[in-house]
Amino acid sequence: MSSLVIDDLSIRFGGIKALDGLTLSVEPGQICGLIGPNGAGKTTLFNCVSRVYQPTSGTITWDGSDLLAVPAHGIARHGVSRTFQNLGLFPSMTFLENTMVGAHPYGRTGFVRSILSWGVRQEERRIRREAYELLEFLDLGHLAFEPAAGQPFGTLKRLELARALAARPRLLLLDEPAGGLTHAEVDELAETIRHVRDEKGLSVLLVEHHMGMVMGISDTVVAMNFGKKITEGTPAEVRRHPEVVSAYLGTRA
Amino acid sequence: MALPVHIPAGSRADIGWRVGRVVLIALLVFATPYLVPSFRLSQITGALVLAIAVVGLNLLSGFAGQISLGHAAFFGIGAYTTGVMTVKWETAVPITLVVGMVLCFVVGVLVGLPALRLQGMYLALVTLAVGVLLPSLIRRFDGLTGGSSGLFGMEWEPPGIAYFAGRGGETVWLYYVTVVALVLACVVVWNVMHSRIGRAVVALRDNEAPAIMTGINRAFVRTVVFGLSASIAGLAGGIFAVQAGILTPEAVSLLLTINLLVAMIIGGRASYWGPVFGAFVIYFVPVWTSDLSQGPISGVLFGALVILLVFVMPNGLAGGLTSLVRRVVVVVPQPPRGATEGPSPVPVEPGDPAAGNPPLEARLVR
Amino acid sequence: MELLIARLIDGVNYGVIYGFLALALVCVYRGTHHLNLAQGEMAMFSGFIAYALHAAGLPVILAILGAVAVSFVAGGVVERVLIRPLGAHADYSILLVTIGLFLMLNAAAGVIWGGDPLAFPSLVPDRPDDYIGFFGTRLRYLPLLILGVLLAVMGGLFALFRYTRLGLAMRATASNPESARLLGIRVSGINALGWMLAAAVGALIATLIAPTTTLTTTMMFNFLIYAAAAATLGGFDSPLGAVLAGIVLGVVENLVASYVGFVGSDLKQAVALVILLVVLMVRPTGFFGSKRVERV
Numbered sequence: 001m002s003s004l005v006i007d008d009l010s011i012r013f014g015g016i017k018a019l020d021g022l023t024l025s026v027e028p029g030q031i032c033g034l035i036g037p038n039g040a041g042k043t044t045l046f047n048c049v050s051r052v053y054q055p056t057s058g059t060i061t062w063d064g065s066d067l068l069a070v071p072a073h074g075i076a077r078h079g080v081s082r083t084f085q086n087l088g089l090f091p092s093m094t095f096l097e098n099t100m101v102g103a104h105p106y107g108r109t110g111f112v113r114s115i116l117s118w119g120v121r122q123e124e125r126r127i128r129r130e131a132y133e134l135l136e137f138l139d140l141g142h143l144a145f146e147p148a149a150g151q152p153f154g155t156l157k158r159l160e161l162a163r164a165l166a167a168r169p170r171l172l173l174l175d176e177p178a179g180g181l182t183h184a185e186v187d188e189l190a191e192t193i194r195h196v197r198d199e200k201g202l203s204v205l206l207v208e209h210h211m212g213m214v215m216g217i218s219d220t221v222v223a224m225n226f227g228k229k230i231t232e233g234t235p236a237e238v239r240r241h242p243e244v245v246s247a248y249l250g251t252r253a
Numbered sequence: 254m255a256l257p258v259h260i261p262a263g264s265r266a267d268i269g270w271r272v273g274r275v276v277l278i279a280l281l282v283f284a285t286p287y288l289v290p291s292f293r294l295s296q297i298t299g300a301l302v303l304a305i306a307v308v309g310l311n312l313l314s315g316f317a318g319q320i321s322l323g324h325a326a327f328f329g330i331g332a333y334t335t336g337v338m339t340v341k342w343e344t345a346v347p348i349t350l351v352v353g354m355v356l357c358f359v360v361g362v363l364v365g366l367p368a369l370r371l372q373g374m375y376l377a378l379v380t381l382a383v384g385v386l387l388p389s390l391i392r393r394f395d396g397l398t399g400g401s402s403g404l405f406g407m408e409w410e411p412p413g414i415a416y417f418a419g420r421g422g423e424t425v426w427l428y429y430v431t432v433v434a435l436v437l438a439c440v441v442v443w444n445v446m447h448s449r450i451g452r453a454v455v456a457l458r459d460n461e462a463p464a465i466m467t468g469i470n471r472a473f474v475r476t477v478v479f480g481l482s483a484s485i486a487g488l489a490g491g492i493f494a495v496q497a498g499i500l501t502p503e504a505v506s507l508l509l510t511i512n513l514l515v516a517m518i519i520g521g522r523a524s525y526w527g528p529v530f531g532a533f534v535i536y537f538v539p540v541w542t543s544d545l546s547q548g549p550i551s552g553v554l555f556g557a558l559v560i561l562l563v564f565v566m567p568n569g570l571a572g573g574l575t576s577l578v579r580r581v582v583v584v585v586p587q588p589p590r591g592a593t594e595g596p597s598p599v600p601v602e603p604g605d606p607a608a609g610n611p612p613l614e615a616r617l618v619r
Numbered sequence: 620m621e622l623l624i625a626r627l628i629d630g631v632n633y634g635v636i637y638g639f640l641a642l643a644l645v646c647v648y649r650g651t652h653h654l655n656l657a658q659g660e661m662a663m664f665s666g667f668i669a670y671a672l673h674a675a676g677l678p679v680i681l682a683i684l685g686a687v688a689v690s691f692v693a694g695g696v697v698e699r700v701l702i703r704p705l706g707a708h709a710d711y712s713i714l715l716v717t718i719g720l721f722l723m724l725n726a727a728a729g730v731i732w733g734g735d736p737l738a739f740p741s742l743v744p745d746r747p748d749d750y751i752g753f754f755g756t757r758l759r760y761l762p763l764l765i766l767g768v769l770l771a772v773m774g775g776l777f778a779l780f781r782y783t784r785l786g787l788a789m790r791a792t793a794s795n796p797e798s799a800r801l802l803g804i805r806v807s808g809i810n811a812l813g814w815m816l817a818a819a820v821g822a823l824i825a826t827l828i829a830p831t832t833t834l835t836t837t838m839m840f841n842f843l844i845y846a847a848a849a850a851t852l853g854g855f856d857s858p859l860g861a862v863l864a865g866i867v868l869g870v871v872e873n874l875v876a877s878y879v880g881f882v883g884s885d886l887k888q889a890v891a892l893v894i895l896l897v898v899l900m901v902r903p904t905g906f907f908g909s910k911r912v913e914r915v
Binding site: 052077097101102111117 | 441445448450456458462463465467471588589590
């Protein structure tokens with residue numbers, strides 16, 4: 001069973017300690033919400049897990065192996081996918097093509113095979129079909145051949161989710177998925193995430209500012225501030241925790 | 254019948270449309286030697302050689318979006334490899350072409366490596382430096398390369414078939430050789446871009462960090478593309494050596510790089526036909542303007558044309574042609590067979606970028 | 620020993636020119652963060668304009684100042700018409716436009732003034748025995764003048780950036796155009812100013828070196844390569860760095876060419892190019908430039 005275990009993770013940028021001895025874990029099939037004020041280190045943590053940053057100390061274990069030994073382009077093959085706060089789509093490709101890129105780790109065509117066109121047609125057909133089915137799963141099938149630009153933000157976020165799912169992840173890292181969405185879109189997204197977790201049986205670690213959404217779908221919530229974990233527990237427990245309240249609302253003067 | 258005609262992708266009409274175009278081009282290719290005088294055929298071959306080099310440049314700069322201000326260097330390496338090997342060591346031309354291509358691939362990868370760490374302007378500078386370095390090196394090692402005085406006497410004897418006999422024989426032979434090389438180069442680029450690797454290339458171009466997250470090995474893809482692009486330019490150079498018969502360091506200088514870049518822009522970046530159109534324009538416009546008047550006018554024209562194209566027609570001639578063709582025929586992509594539902598083929602307006610695109614065709618956002 | 624000093628001085632003379640042109644590149648970069656490949660040709664064209672003014676009857680000094688003024692305005696026109704409409708992130712398009720400009724100016728000069736080199740008089744006496752003795756070598760007046768003008772221009776730019784509000788606005792824009800715009804700084808005007816200053820500087824260089832090189836359409840091209848190398852070495856956003864780097868480059872290049880037999884004169888430029896490549900690999904932002912940080 002695949003779980004994510006982050007142990008005593010720290011990272012410094014010059015004089016600033018962006019993460020300070022952070023420890024958290026995500027059990028298989030769990031949705032874990034990460035909350036905290038701006039600058040708490042949530043995206044930094046994400047970037048460490050997705051191997052954009054190299055932490056100064058601590059470990060990240062995924063599925064029993066050391067994730068810190070894996071380069072950024074290797075995590076997809078290890079079953080870890082992420083989405084981006086401001087969308088990381090490829091505008092010159094269609095919805096279908098964007099999703100097909102997600103399946104990159106499962107292709108066998110390299111330069112030699114592509115030049116010789118050896119086995120390419122079959123592989124393309126398979127990837128195309130699977131990507132299409134994924135788009136339909138997320139109710140985007142009708143947009144398959146549209147360019148991935150010029151659509152509503154919420155739709156594009158779902159496309160990014162489709163692309164992330166094309167890698168058949170066992171861990172999904174969602175970076176502020178509700179950012180920029182309308183109320184209706186947020187509800188839809190929450191439902192989608194739950195649906196995806198139920199159908200595909202994966203774990204989700206999400207960073208989110210939208211309290212309603214995070215508290216609504218998370219199994220556990222971790223609250224951070226100043227690079228440290230303040231507390232963790234069920235949504236109800238965390239919501240009432242005095243340090244969390246003061247981090248967001250301040251203390252009585 | 255209302256225009257544009259919509260053809261579902263993969264249908265018999267689609268296949269017919271594709272085969273028909275190939276047949277048309279093949280007819281044009283075979284008819285040309287009969288339709289034009291020998292010196293004109295030689296010029297056409299010259300333009301086609303240039304086209305091969307532009308295909309290489311386009312793979313790197315158009316499809317992969319990496320600036321290269323020194324592509325003439327690869328052309329030069331290919332040219333001088335063939336030149337030196339045939340003149341000094343009397344090696345058979347095909348072998349020299351292969352050697353040149355391999356050498357260019359290696360150099361291309363070496364240049365591509367620092368390119369991994371640099372963006373935009375800095376990459377431009379690296380490639381500029383390499384491009385300016387080569388003619389200097391050629392001049393310095395004049396014992397081998399003939400230096401500034403040049404390298405002479407390259408040629409490629411046609412095989413002893415009746416078709417190539419006679420005084421125009423070598424010209425016709427070189428024409429067909431170049432056509433075959435161009436087709437090969439185009440097919441290679443097409444194959445690469447229509448595969449998983451091609452998607453990776455475009456993904457890296459569009460949005461690098463997310464592309465890496467999806468599992469694309471940036472270092473590997475980028476350097477191999479550099480090498481491949483250099484290799485194709487090297488092939489062009491090798492053929493140029495035997496076609497021109499003379500090589501000088503000036504012929505492979507920055508001026509050539511600029512010509513290749515301009516040809517790429519005029520033809521249309523990230524397109525398959527663009528390099529051919531662009532190469533013909535670059536090759537023949539000076540020929541015509543020198544008939545008309547002073548040479549430098551073509552320089553002014555080119556400069557103005559480049560600037561104009563950047564603003565007005567960023568998709569170049571190929572883009573213009575594609576738009577025109579779409580007013581007549583549109584190939585509508587179909588959902589994969591075996592999928593549960595499909596979108597009904599929605600009739601779209603001409604010029605709608607979503608309709609009938611083969612994957613990854615010239616849709617540059619910038 | 621005297622030979623060494625002579626070679627050093629020779630290197631410095633060339634280095635000053637590289638640094639001077641690099642200064643122009645830096646002016647453009649500070650505004651629009653791009654390399655203006657047409658900088659050399661713009662300078663060359665300005666040189667020819669000075670020639671035309673002089674041929675029309677103006678004394679040399681006025682012809683030079685006139686060319687500088689015309690170039691100043693022209694730089695703004697180029698930025699406004701060709702560069703600004705392309706937007707902020709069109710790296711490739713801007714590069715191509717500068718290439719197009721390069722081609723046009725190069726060819727246009729040939730069309731207007733013909734292909735033969737033209738003579739342009741020097742501001743200071745430049746006869747064979749016009750020099751100041753220095754440890755047995757000769758410091759000629761013209762290179763001294765060029766050095767003097769360069770120092771004056773650098774001083775002027777330094778004062779501009781450091782002590783004026785306009786200079787502050789320029790530095791702010793170079794650092795963060797979006798914030799600068801929000802603060803009410805007319806970013807587009809600042810960018811234009813960068814191009815205008817660069818064009819004026821280019822005109823100065825061309826008219827000052829014209830007496831030695833004669834006015835030809837290829838006079839500036841080689842210098843552009845060196846200037847690019849100098850600007851890279853020194854850091855594209857540091858005027859002082861670019862000039863220092865230019866001088867260092869000139870000296871190193873000349874010394875290596877003189878003392879390393881393998882290099883000779885063919886590979887002289889290669890020395891600068893190799894230095895450029897090494898710097899790009901090791902420290903692309905140069906020795907005086909500032910690193911640009913990108914957030915994911």
